[in-house]
Amino acid sequence: MSLNFASPSPDKTTQESEGPFAPLFGSDGLVTAVVTDCADGELLMVAHMNREALALTIETGVAHYYSRSRQKIWKKGETSGNLQTVSEMRTDCDQDAIWLKVSVAGHEATCHTGRRSCFYRVVSTQDGSVSLKILDDARRFDPAQVYGSAGTDR
Amino acid sequence: MSLNFASPSPDKTTQESEGPFAPLFGSDGLVTAVVTDCADGELLMVAHMNREALALTIETGVAHYYSRSRQKIWKKGETSGNLQTVSEMRTDCDQDAIWLKVSVAGHEATCHTGRRSCFYRVVSTQDGSVSLKILDDARRFDPAQVYGSAGTDR
Numbered sequence: 001m002s003l004n005f006a007s008p009s010p011d012k013t014t015q016e017s018e019g020p021f022a023p024l025f026g027s028d029g030l031v032t033a034v035v036t037d038c039a040d041g042e043l044l045m046v047a048h049m050n051r052e053a054l055a056l057t058i059e060t061g062v063a064h065y066y067s068r069s070r071q072k073i074w075k076k077g078e079t080s081g082n083l084q085t086v087s088e089m090r091t092d093c094d095q096d097a098i099w100l101k102v103s104v105a106g107h108e109a110t111c112h113t114g115r116r117s118c119f120y121r122v123v124s125t126q127d128g129s130v131s132l133k134i135l136d137d138a139r140r141f142d143p144a145q146v147y148g149s150a151g152t153d154r
Numbered sequence: 155m156s157l158n159f160a161s162p163s164p165d166k167t168t169q170e171s172e173g174p175f176a177p178l179f180g181s182d183g184l185v186t187a188v189v190t191d192c193a194d195g196e197l198l199m200v201a202h203m204n205r206e207a208l209a210l211t212i213e214t215g216v217a218h219y220y221s222r223s224r225q226k227i228w229k230k231g232e233t234s235g236n237l238q239t240v241s242e243m244r245t246d247c248d249q250d251a252i253w254l255k256v257s258v259a260g261h262e263a264t265c266h267t268g269r270r271s272c273f274y275r276v277v278s279t280q281d282g283s284v285s286l287k288i289l290d291d292a293r294r295f296d297p298a299q300v301y302g303s304a305g306t307d308r
Contacts, residue, residue, distance in 0.1 A: 003284065016267055021277050021284040032200055034188050041195040046186055046251040058279060091286065092272035093265055097200040099273045111247055113170055118246035119253045123175050125212055130157065130175040132245065 003055040008095065016093050023054060024096040030066060031096050035110070038087040038101040044110040045118045047076070049098060061086050063100055080146045081106030107140040112147070114139035157209040162249065170247050177208060178250040184220060185250050189264070192241040192255040198264040199272045201230070203252060215240050217254055234300045235260030261294040266301070268293035 006020035015022070023031050030048040037044055047065040049057065053073055056064040063084035067074040077083035084102035091098055104110055111118040120136040160174035169176070177185050184202040191198055201219040203211070207227055210218040217238035221228040231237035238256040245252055258264055265272040274290040 003282070005284065018275070018286055018288050021286050032186055034197060034200060036197065043188060043190065043197075043253055046188060046246060058277070058284060089277040090273040090289075091275055091277060092200060093267055093274075097272075098277075099197055113247055118251075119244040120247075121172070121245055123212070123243040123245060123252075128157075130159065130212060132172055132175050134172050135244075 003059055005051065005054070015095060021091065022095055023051075023091065023098070024094055025051060026096065030068075031098055033063075033065060033098045033100060035063065035084065035100045035102055038103050042117055043119055044102070044104070044116070047074075054098065057086060057100070058089070063102060076110075077104070077106060080109070080112075080141065082109050084110075109140035112143060114141045114143050114146075116140060157213055159205065159208075169249060175245065176249055177205075177245065177252070178248055179205060180250065184222075185252055187217075187219060187252045187254060189217065189238065189254045189256055192257050196271055197273055198256070198258070198270070201228075208252065211240060211254070212243070217256060230264075231258070231260060234263070234266075234295065236263050238264075263294035266297060268295045268297050268300075270294060 006022035008022045008024045009015045025031055029050045031054065033047045033049050035044045036042060048068060050066040053064040053066045063076050063086055065074045065076055083105045086100050086102050088101040089098060109116055111120065115136055115138065120134060121132040122135050124131055124133050160176035162176045162178045163169045179185055183204045185208065187201045187203050189198045190196060202222060204220040207218040207220045217230050217240055219228045219230055237259045240254050240256050242255040243252060263270055265274065269290055269292065274288060275286040276289050278285050278287050
C-alpha cells in the first residue's frame with residue numbers, strides 16, 4: 001500500500017471543503033462504504049473499509065473492504081467472480097462515509113445469497129408487529145455451488 | 155417507545171428469510187442507516203440508529219437517528235424544517251443496515267452545509283495524491299441563519 005491519506009482537520013470548514021482527502025476513520029479504524037450500481041443507482045450493499053481497503057480500492061479501481069467477521073481485507077467477488085469496478089467515489093461532509101458507484105462483473109450479483117442487492121427485503125408493519133417481506137427472490141447464482149465450503153464471501 | 159424487535163436469530167438462514175424484523179445492533183447499540191431520495195434515488199446521507207431511533211422512525215414515519223457526537227436521539231430536520239418522511243424501509247441480508255427511502259420537507263436539503271446531499275464531493279486521484287472536488291455547491295439554505303447558535307442539526 002503506497003497511498004497515504006491526509007489527517008482529518010480539526011477545523012470543520014476545512015473538513016467540509018475541497019482539498020486533500022482526509023478520511024475520518026472511527027475508533028475501530030473503519031469508515032462506512034455505501035455501494036450503488038453506477039447504471040441505475042440501486043443500493044447494492046453497505047460494508048466497511050479500513051485504511052488499507054480504501055487505499056487498495058483507489059489504487060486498483062476494484063472495491064476492497066474490511067471484513068469485520070473475518071478480520072481481514074476482503075476483495076469483494078474474489079470467490080464468486082462478482083468483482084466491483086468503481087466508476088466514481090464520493091465522501092460525505094465529515095468524511096467518515098464513502099459512496100462507491102460500481103459496475104458488478106460475473107453474475108451481476110452483490111449479495112452472498114445470490115441476489116442482486118443485499119437489500120431484498122422490505123420492513124412492514126401490521127397490527128403492531130414488524131416483519132420482513134421479500135421483494136426480490138431472484139437468485140443470480142447458487143451460493144452452495146459458488147462458495148462451497150469456502151464460506152459466503154463476506 | 156412501544157415497539158419491540160425480535161432478537162437476531164443465530165441461524166443464518168432464518169436471519170436472511172422472511173419473518174420478524176430482528177435488527178442486528180452492533181456492540182455500540184447501533185445499525186447503519188442509508189438514506190436515499192424516494193423520487194430519484196440520490197444518496198442523501200449515512201447515519202446511525204439505536205433501538206429507540208429505529209422504533210420512533212417506524213412508529214412515526216419520520217426519520218429519527220442517534221447522534222453519536224451529541225449522544226442522543228436526533229429527529230432529523232427538527233431545527234431546519236428538513237424533516238424526512240419515510241416512504242419505504244428495507245434491511246440487508248444480515249439486518250445490520252437499514253435503507254430509508256424518504257421525501258425531504260422544507261428546503262429539500264439533507265446536509266447541514268445547506269446542500270441537498272452530504273455526498274457533494276468526489277474523490278479524485280492525480281499524480282499519486284488524492285483530493286476532493288466539489289460537485290454540488292448549491293446551498294438550499296444558509297446554515298448560519300438556520301442553525302444560529304443551536305449547532306448544526308447533526
